[in-house]
Amino acid sequence: xxxxxxxxxGLRHLPANxxxxxxxxxxxxxxxxxxxxxxIWDVFCRRPGAIADGSDGLTACAHVDxxxxxxxxxxxxxxxAYRFSIAWPRIQTEGSGAPRSDGLxxxxxxxxxxxxxxxxxxxxxxxxxxxxxxxxxxxxWPGRETAYRFADYADTVSRRFGDRIVSFATLNExxxxxxLGHEQGIFAPGLRSRAMAMQASHHLLVGHGLAxxxxxANCQAEVGIVLNMSPIHPLTDTDxxxxxxxxDDGLINRWYMDALHVGQYPADVLAHLGADAPQQLPGDAALxxxxxEFIGVNYYTRSFASTGEPWSAQASGAAVTDMxxxxxxxxxxxxxxxxxQDWKGPRLIVTENGAAFxxxxxxxxxxxxxxxxxxxxxxxxxxxxxxxxxxxxxxFVWSLMDNFEWASGYRKRFGIVHVDYDxxxxxxxxxxxxxxxxxxxRAAQRLANAS
Ligand code: GCO
Numbered sequence: 001x002x003x004x005x006x007x008x009x010g011l012r013h014l015p016a017n018x019x020x021x022x023x024x025x026x027x028x029x030x031x032x033x034x035x036x037x038x039x040i041w042d043v044f045c046r047r048p049g050a051i052a053d054g055s056d057g058l059t060a061c062a063h064v065d066x067x068x069x070x071x072x073x074x075x076x077x078x079x080x081a082y083r084f085s086i087a088w089p090r091i092q093t094e095g096s097g098a099p100r101s102d103g104l105x106x107x108x109x110x111x112x113x114x115x116x117x118x119x120x121x122x123x124x125x126x127x128x129x130x131x132x133x134x135x136x137x138x139x140x141w142p143g144r145e146t147a148y149r150f151a152d153y154a155d156t157v158s159r160r161f162g163d164r165i166v167s168f169a170t171l172n173e174x175x176x177x178x179x180l181g182h183e184q185g186i187f188a189p190g191l192r193s194r195a196m197a198m199q200a201s202h203h204l205l206v207g208h209g210l211a212x213x214x215x216x217a218n219c220q221a222e223v224g225i226v227l228n229m230s231p232i233h234p235l236t237d238t239d240x241x242x243x244x245x246x247x248d249d250g251l252i253n254r255w256y257m258d259a260l261h262v263g264q265y266p267a268d269v270l271a272h273l274g275a276d277a278p279q280q281l282p283g284d285a286a287l288x289x290x291x292x293e294f295i296g297v298n299y300y301t302r303s304f305a306s307t308g309e310p311w312s313a314q315a316s317g318a319a320v321t322d323m324x325x326x327x328x329x330x331x332x333x334x335x336x337x338x339x340x341q342d343w344k345g346p347r348l349i350v351t352e353n354g355a356a357f358x359x360x361x362x363x364x365x366x367x368x369x370x371x372x373x374x375x376x377x378x379x380x381x382x383x384x385x386x387x388x389x390x391x392x393x394x395x396f397v398w399s400l401m402d403n404f405e406w407a408s409g410y411r412k413r414f415g416i417v418h419v420d421y422d423x424x425x426x427x428x429x430x431x432x433x434x435x436x437x438x439x440x441x442r443a444a445q446r447l448a449n450a451s
Pocket of ligand 1: 025028172173176228298352398404405406414
């Protein structure tokens with residue numbers, strides 16, 4: 001691919017100080033399970049049929065034991081920042097009490113290694129790997145005590161790392177944790193109760209609020225939360241599908257955005273939930289809706305609502321990724337503009353965007369042109385949102401490297417770096433070269449503009 005094909009035409013509206021990054025999560029890449037406590041995902045992986053290929057995260061990409069080489073890999077991309085998550089069970093084996101010195105030591109090395117390479121550490125406190133001991137003692141997130149334990153964990157982490165972490169996200173995707181984990185049962189802990197899911201959702205947000213207070217007491221890092229959101233379109237133009245779209249939008253988008261901005265859950269959703277609506281305590285609303293510096297937006301595709309289909313029915317004939325998700329970059333512009341217009345909240349960061357494709361390593365190369373095109377079109381969609389007045393300040397590619405894709409195991413590859421799971425060899429794909437060339441050209445443009 002020659003150079004002039006590499007830049008994304010038209011990225012004229014992203015600010016010069018726009019943050020460019022790549023993202024991962026602890027359970028999906030770290031491995032070294034012998035040096036942390038057990039999480040609910042370790043238990044879920046042992047459930048027959050839970051994971052498509054019967055795999056687990058015990059080894060994953062063995063990132064803990066390949067830290068320096070992986071830090072060099074991240075630096076080679078030319079990114080400004082790296083979004084990673086801290087494994088709660090690697091800090092507190094059973095989710096409470098004195099922190100593990102080996103766990104603190106690992107994240108010290110990770111954070112110091114990033115800073116030494118000029119890369120800003122963006123840490124997520126919770127990316128789904130709840131200590132199993134809290135599931136057993138308090139029932140996990142449906143139990144309010146878990147939110148208090150989370151605040152204690154956030155206090156421990158922000159005391160230790162808050163002097164070097166640029167940005168803390170308290171939670172990654174509370175909707176996925178609550179609904180896929182507690183209502184649909186397809187993620188850990190594999191429960192099937194809408195009432196428990198909605199109570200978990202509320203306690204996750206209470207935990208977010210308590211953790212935000214703990215972080216603010218300990219350091220100057222920015223604080224936010226990461227939400228998975230999508231435009232929800234009726235599959236057909238019928239009253240039934242339009243009504244379904246309104247409620248689905250309420251459950252996945254408005255539930256969190258309203259709670260975080262105004263401290264109230266949407267009335268139509270509460271009515272829809274009836275007896276499954278969560279129990280709240282006095283003071284929860286103010287706790288949940290305390291100001292944060294950013295909302296992280298994880299976007300992959302739009303969803304369709306149909307009375308005939310559960311979530312994310314796809315438009316027939318659309319181009320899709322290896323996950324079966326429609327490739328719909330316009331949806332990212334639509335979502336960002338809507339979030340800006342409807343909530344006028346803090347600045348937005350695209351904390352995850354990327355795609356799985358059936359990548360093939362051929363003669364030491366992975367030509368993932370479809371992923372280059374996915375990233376290029378979605379970056380252009382962010383640029384268009386900025387042109388339309390949305391304050392988007394960063395974009396993180398999901399993901400740095402192929403990794404454990406939850407219930408799909410290792411069958412779905414999202415990385416811009418290929419991982420051979422037999423040898424754990426990392427091989428930058430065409431998309432990694434494209435990202436580093438794009439960032440090289442952006443840096444050159446910044447220099448030219450500054451001179
Ligand atoms: C999510 C999670 C990631 C996933 C990625 C692909 O957004 O679901 O944050 O851990 O791996 O999104 O599904």
